[in-house]
Amino acid sequence: MISIGSEIPAVNVTVVTPEGQEAAVASELFAGKKVVLFAVPGAFTPTCSAHHLPGYVVLADEIKAKGVDMIACISVNDAFVMKTWGEQQNAEAITMIADGGAAFTKALGLTMETGDFGGTRSQRYAMIIEDGKVTTLNVEEPKQFEVSKAETILAAL
Template sequence: MIQVIQLGSSIPAVALTLVTKEGQETVMADTLFAGKKVVLFAVPGAFTPTCSAHHLPGFVVLADEIKAKGVDMIACISVNDGFVMRAWGEQQNAEEITMLADGGGAFTKALGLEMETGDFGGMRSQRYAMIINDGVVKQLNVEAPKQFEVSKAESILAAL
């Protein structure tokens, strides 16, 4: 059975690809989130319907309000490569969102939040959002299958 990361747990030391306008770089998740208050949300796939029409756009629209609650970073992660995450962020005007690629799914697996989607794309991330304070999980909202309520920007803003 997969063990899902728990409240109070530290973010694992797993490599991610940080996507910026300047390019890409490999960063360790625990180091990236250390000393910061972070809202991290995960989507099953870039350019997919709910993710593109609602999930990422909600955080784009509410970014200033979320950051006004003391959040240092809003990050979006998906089991996609860095080139896809960069193109998706640009298409969505997500300048205030840190786009993270978990290309091989190592971070998603370390959190215990992977799901198998078969022909849709293989191993992907479940849809979730979490609040991280100095590398420690303070809130974790994982969506039930085919739902979009607890991980949306409005729900996280209310939890801050």
């Protein structure tokens, strides 16, 4: 599993943009920036939609005021789902990233198998990345929502 001090892997992801989507290499996307990256098990799921993403939307200005260049949400969903979910959540300040085939999540060692819920998904986590290197990593225990929420990450900044 990725840990504090690890470099973000050079794995392809899809960044959702107002114009549609664009391919990116994660290590390049986060290079030279201070980034808060949080992962959810699935777009439109209860905790993710009611608390996780909305918390970052509400606190985006405060997080960015701490010198953060990008707040990004990643999920093992396709770009179309991430775009629609971001629009419905008014997440203009959040960079929505699709990890459709779970390549990024697998490279981090943060997958979980959910069976009929959706198969391979991401564990719930949040990390702070500085110039491509992990400086904070908060991985939730199963069915928990404490260490990855926006308030916790804001306090860590």
